[in-house]
Amino acid sequence: MKAVIRVRIGSGEAHYAGQLVDGAKLLQLFGDVATELCIRADGDEGLFRAYESVEFLRPVRAGDFIEAEGRIVGWGTTSLKMEFVARKIISPAPAGAPESAADLLVEPEIVCRARGTCVVPASVRRPQPFGRPGPCILTAAIVGAETTRAQNPHLPLTAEELGEEAARCAQAGATVIHLHTRDDEGRASQETERFRAAIRAIRARTDVIVQTSTGGAVGMSVAERAGPLGLKGADAPEMATLNVGTINFGDDVFQNTAKDTIEMAGRIRAHGAIPEVEVYDAGHLDIARKLITDGQLAGPLHVQFVLGVPGALSASERNLAFLVERLGEFAALGVTCTWGVAGIGRHQLPMAELAITWGGNARVGLEDNIYLDKGVLAEGSAPLVARAAELCKARGRKVASVTEARALLGLSARAPHSA
Ligand code: KMH
């Protein structure tokens, strides 16, 4: 959750020689940003209890335009941990230019950073429509189509291994299993019967939500990729991915033409699974929005930002912030949606941490990343889920139970396992 204030510093605020402004002015701006965050979260102005750190990094002078931004980065029972940054976005032109000249700074200058804690007593807290985030849904992508045993010997391949790994991940806090299957040689397979066997093995051990891939592997046809949607009744997946745009995928091209996407969206709709829209690039949100306005896609849906695929949008804080902000476009269309992030490779846990902090959900697992720490292979996806669950704890987010995840994803109204 974020709040931003943009102000022009007037000449009356200059306190020191050279039109220099007192640092307290920036703290006042942070105070107002913090107040807005308390109101957004809890419907009350709250109180600023303490700054943990403040760094004044560049001078601020009369005539500067300052943008002060704050984010809630930790959710306590009564406390809200916040991070602030102030950027100079316009400054008066240097001496010699006309008196009223000013320059827009193409690269805004960070003038101050701070961390602090605000308190909103439980007695005055008033729930807000987009207030405190609910429990965090952890998805485990346990196998994927590309990861090999040679890269990580803990990769599950057979139906029984997938079932065992899903149960371990559920134990660690995962509520959704993003599922691919493999053939007897370990190659990606979208065959209906492979999915049936894997789903049965999973459901024999745990009540997690099963989300089947319709992305499959690069080069597969739409019909082939739709294999798991052939499962109905007790074996039906409750969710299915929908890939809406073509991207470079390492040295390959992961093709999702407009025609193919519309066809797959129709197949998912006919099946009744909740779609998870895979967003690898910013334009994919535009495609998804068009699918909605054209009546091809309807809520509730889950949006997964898959960031860091070589050839698509990189996994940066700035990119994620931009994408999350754009989800307001779906809300404006009346579409209920939840979101999560799947960072690729070394970006997996940092992206998960950002999503957890910002009220989103996170996907981890061997499909996207094989390491637990730098140079340390993850012994399956479960340790990665456990790490994400620790991050939830540190940031004050509850890890969703299966019942909670079902409610958040819009699955509660359905009988379990029947799409
Ligand atoms: N294996 C990737 C090419 C999905 O599951 O929907 C596509 C993929 C996406 O994994």
Ligand code: ZN
């Ligand atoms: Zn996948």
